Amino acid sequence: VSDELLTVGKSVAPIYAFEKASGLLRFAADVNLPNMLWMKILRSPHAHAKILDVDLTAAKAIPGVVAIVTHKDVPRVLFGPYQNEIYPLDEEVRFVGDTVAAVAAEDWNIAEEAMRAIRVTYQVLPAIHDPESGAKAGASGAVLNFPESRHLQPGDIRPEQLGTLGNVIGLKDGGPTVVNERGDVERGLAQSDVVVERVFRQAEVNAVSHEPRACVAVYENNQCTLWCSVQDPYRLQDSVARVLHLPVEAVRVVATNLGGAFGVKVTGRFAVLCALLARATGRPVKIWFSREEESLDSHNRSALVHYVKAGANKDGSLRALEVRTFLDNGYWPYGGLGQNIAFAICTRPIDLYHRCPNVKWEVFAVRTNRPSTGPYRGRADAESHFPIESVMDDLAHAIGMDPIEFRLKNRLREGDDLCSAPKKVVSTVWVEEAARKGAETIGWERRASFASTRRGSRKRGMGMALVIHSCGSNPAGTSEAEVTIDSEGTIALFSGTPDQGSEQQTTLRQMVAEVFGVQLDDVQGANADTATCPYDSGPFSSRTVYATGIAATRAAEAVRAELLELASALFGEASGNLEVGEKCVWPRSNPSRRVALGDLAKRAAGSISAKGIHNAKEDRLFAYGFAAAFAEVEVDVETGAVQIVRLVSSHDVGRAINPLIVEGQILGGAVQGLGYALSEGFYFDPRTGTALNQWFLDLRTPSILDTPDVEAVIIELGEPTHPFGAKGCSEISYVGVAPAIANAIYHATGARVTELPMTPDVVLKALQDARRSAA
């Protein structure tokens, strides 16, 4: 691919921009079929209970109720989004809101009425409400009935996991889920010139996708089709096939356009039960979550507690980092993705500060009787960067060094080994460039003058944070893509990955268009339909532009190579002497002799197609995305209100395939991160485990009036492992916002906020503590 690019690097309008802006785009909730039934889920009022009896008499007597399923009616087959570890319904319910039964009825109202008429007798069991008490020896089990080993199939839960004891997810009795250790942390701390010790607490948060999930299932002729708001259609296909005991080919999942997904819209009970009810009734069945269900029956970012000790020398070298993290893993019997998240929590920041010789970071992922937690935008790094970037700031302050210089001195460098990706080395690290350009943009040097201008109750400060986050180079994922060209010369891209709102289809098509030297509009295609598209593990970990992009480019290049071969035979010229563009091929020596791509395809049995595959397992080089977040704030020390004056989000994106879309992702992530920083929390009653604020108003995402103009800085210095030099950057801008704001508050007031969200009560308490320790 030449340096002169036609569409890559251009801010072309996303392909569904008009449909989205005008409301024409269809989502799962827009799917309505003739003769369709509506489904509702009955949810547990108890945090932990055993279902003793379900009385359906009254519910079934309601006219219009067609079918009801309880745990007694469903196949005892395991499925799940990450590993097969849950049953469609279970006798044991494990959080307030857990699925008890499902109703299909003639309309939504009847389904709701029937749901309310079901009488369930529960035996209430002791519940675990927070990870620290759950991890204590002798704590009651948050999960009592583990999946039976006879239901396990190849590829399921690893047999050694079955030995798990207590509530801590992990393989060792009494030990943490994961520990990352190197050097001698105690000696490192003892020998450090300065040591900082703090406890950080982060509230659970919901992704608050604007679109609540929906699913429509049809079962006909032993075939099941689902239209679903789902990010992992192939996983759902597999799950439905398992539970309905169908061959995988007999299940078709169409992942509809997603109104935000953020990692949480994965295979779940609602969709599997929808399929079961479609089979039971022989009619299409639809479920559409309420906002409350969207919050409850989801994966939230876990609530966390971190106990941190960090030591540094006066020369600016980071000497030791000791962390003990407790992560609320929710009700997953075998941990869902908890182990994976725990691993990333304790390794990625240690990679970012690669020069630190002494580390011990233990993570306890603990089963609780709470909704499941799991990956949500910025998985693991939003969890870990708040404490780490806060103590980095503390250390820099303690040794009297500029916080940027202190961080950069200890940072990861190109070619370093990665503890977060064993046996791999990092390919490019443009973190210093991101930090310097960000500092220049916000005017970091102005920071020094703030102290003299402080007056009244408002104090101004500036803070920053460095960030490392996955950008697609995840060895756990696989992407395939297919590119075709037909006799009309129509180029099409088929990819299994859903578009969750980040316009990946546009970006992918731009890359394919570039290979053929055509415009974006010249590439058509379809995506996220298991019947027509090749496998993709889905848009997670900011992997689409990177991993699916590599697959799509490889497929396009294979098709291009075949076209050139055909043209080479036609012109009697070596393919190296041919040019491709304007949907034609011509010999460089005689541009007037051109043949249309469609005509070449005609010669090859009417069409040419090729598949490209990406799986990073074998690659030695590993790509990471880097960022620096900068916040300028005004803290009202009388009310605890934090006003964001400026927010700069500076990113190493390798190369922006579509700068407009990249900027959109950076802004969106930063605003979501702003919510995590200042206002959002998903709270539970500590005594009963009941979610308290699962509606829009009280989840408190920032309103547009609370949102500053986020300034995006895009650093494009390339990435050799991607054909166009791109890194994924959809999540990373979320991560640095909270620590940057906390550090800005510290700069403004001298008060260290150690809790998220930094609501007025939290900020006022930090100010009080700071006054007390100063006195």
Added chain:
Amino acid sequence: LINFQHINAASTEHALGLLAQYREGARLLAGGQDLLFRIKKYIVKPECVVNIKTIPGLKYIRSKPDESLTIGALTTLSEIARSAELRRHYATLAQAAAVVASPQIRNMGTLGGNICQDVWCWYLQDGFSCWKSGGKFCDLAGGDSRYYGSIMGGHLCLSNHPSDTAVALTALDAQVHIASPRGERVSAISDFLPGHTWIDGRLQSHALSTDEIVTAIAVPFRPTHSTYIKFALRKSWDFAIASVAVSAVIRDNIWQDVRIVLGGVATSPYRSREAEDCLRHKQIDAAEMAEAAEVALQQAKPLKMNGYKVDLSKALVRRALSSLGTKE
């Protein structure tokens, strides 16, 4: 959603007739911004919803220089926020109406509905058995009261009164005009919003009987200065964590009369006559404003998680007072 009758009332008399007919089974619908959520959550299960928005003549703002201000109960919050007359002479009310919830809610919500709205309580909405849902317990005392909960104690239910306009109206000595089968009655707003009270078997935060309708709000008092300050987590679509309405008659820098009312912190708009007494008939300086703020909060006995509202409210009182004091 439960099934219910929906009847458009043609007149106040018609609505009163329906209320008499359905008794506890009836609910009044004006803007619907409070009621519909509660019906959907099965907190309120009406047999009959009486739509009073169809009653003509209850939507007006009447104000004459030497007479009292009267606002029809169906006047929307947007209309109040936009009214030039109110913004000029009753700024606290116009400002309060302008910061209620979101623009859409202000376009639908009415003044009558805003002062009659029920509490916004996580425990009530999540189906906990509490005083308001047939139980004998308030979860806020030992539960999560970080945003919604009284810091001034309370009777049975400890949820704070959520209205913005009621706080401003209390600072204006408003009177609530009520139509009932027993004829019209007028209630001082402080009597109308007495804190949680049993009325006809319901634990309410207002004193309207199940057979009555608010028809108008009158304000006989005309301040020279007034303001409303709302402190919330977000700048739009949020309830007050704390708010302050102050109205005063200030002539030649002498505070002849003043009313200080706190919102978001008590089971009704909380008027502090003690704080007002610190200021009346004086020229006020910053120290006296700070003193009044201390006095306004001296009765505070916060719950486990809302102690921060005390200092926060003091800051708001100081700011509200100084914003009036600096104005000519």
